[in-house]
Amino acid sequence: MEWASNYVRHLVADAIYRRAKDTQWGFLLGMREELAEELLLRLLAAAHGQQEPIKVMGLQRRHPKGLAALRDGITACAVLWMRTGHEEETLAKALRHVTRTGRPVLIRPFAHSYPGVNGLLVVAAGKQAKKDIVLLALQSTVAASHALSAQGAVRMALWAELSTRHGITFDSLVYLLPRSRYAGWAPQDGVPAGLVQLAWAL
Numbered sequence: 001m002e003w004a005s006n007y008v009r010h011l012v013a014d015a016i017y018r019r020a021k022d023t024q025w026g027f028l029l030g031m032r033e034e035l036a037e038e039l040l041l042r043l044l045a046a047a048h049g050q051q052e053p054i055k056v057m058g059l060q061r062r063h064p065k066g067l068a069a070l071r072d073g074i075t076a077c078a079v080l081w082m083r084t085g086h087e088e089e090t091l092a093k094a095l096r097h098v099t100r101t102g103r104p105v106l107i108r109p110f111a112h113s114y115p116g117v118n119g120l121l122v123v124a125a126g127k128q129a130k131k132d133i134v135l136l137a138l139q140s141t142v143a144a145s146h147a148l149s150a151q152g153a154v155r156m157a158l159w160a161e162l163s164t165r166h167g168i169t170f171d172s173l174v175y176l177l178p179r180s181r182y183a184g185w186a187p188q189d190g191v192p193a194g195l196v197q198l199a200w201a202l
Contacts, residue, residue: 003034006118007081007110013038033142040140040176041119043202045077045106057197058187064196066136066172069125077106077121084111091135091162094122098133106138116152120159121174133168135159137195140176148173148190156192174198 003009013035054070056063078097082090094105104123119138126132137156139146148156156173163170173195177185182201191197 003112005110005112006038006108006114009034009038010042010079010108013042036142036178037118037140037176040142040178040202041106041108041138044074044119044121044138044140044176045079053182054198054200055182055185057185057199064171064198065125065132065134065169066174066196067198069121069123069134069136070174070198070200072125074104074121074123077104079106079108081108081110084109084114087158088162088165091120091122091166095133095166095168098122098124114155116148116155117173118176122168134172135163135168135170137170137173138176139173142178142181144181144184145186145188146175147188150190153190153192156195160192160194170195172196172198174200177201 016039054067056067078101080090080094080097090107094107097103097105102124104121107120107122109117109119116139117137118140121136121138123134123136124132125134137159160170171194173191175185175188175198177199179201182199185199187197
């Protein structure tokens with residue numbers, strides 16, 4: 001089965017989620033990989049991943065703002081669909097929403113194989129007196145490993161540039177994983193040195 005787009009896959013996963021949200025998610029590994037990955041993103045958008053473990057990959061000594069944002073807790077996200085080539089205007093729209101409402105935005109590419117990420121999370125992080133807006137790249141997977149492609153690294157550089165231009169922080173690539181993959185998850189190849197790799201079990 002080939003998905004027409006991420007959006008079509010999202011609609012199918014959303015329908016499944018609405019009917020099964022109170023059940024256990026251990027069946028993820030038995031699914032077709034793309035649908036399981038879509039359900040992981042759906043869990044994030046619905047703020048289902050709260051209180052779940054998050055770990056920093058590799059020999060990182062710093063604690064990125066992306067990690068702090070996740071540990072502060074993610075409320076249910078507004079979902080904003082994006083066409084390839086419309087990254088800057090989509091990010092600007094997401095920033096307006098987060099600034100106005102304080103609610104996080106999950107940016108989802110329409111493209112079936114958008115390089116490097118399955119989504120991007122825009123969230124306000126920090127104490128109430130001073131909140132910083134943080135952009136996190138999201139890669140959902142049920143595979144045992146998921147190296148970043150050369151095209152994915154180029155796309156990460158684009159998001160880093162856009163973040164600098166808009167005065168926000170982009171410092172984390174978050175792997176959304178089923179619980180069964182979390183313990184053995186290791187740093188992945190191809191990720192730019194400036195991005196801290198995080199693993200989050202949903």
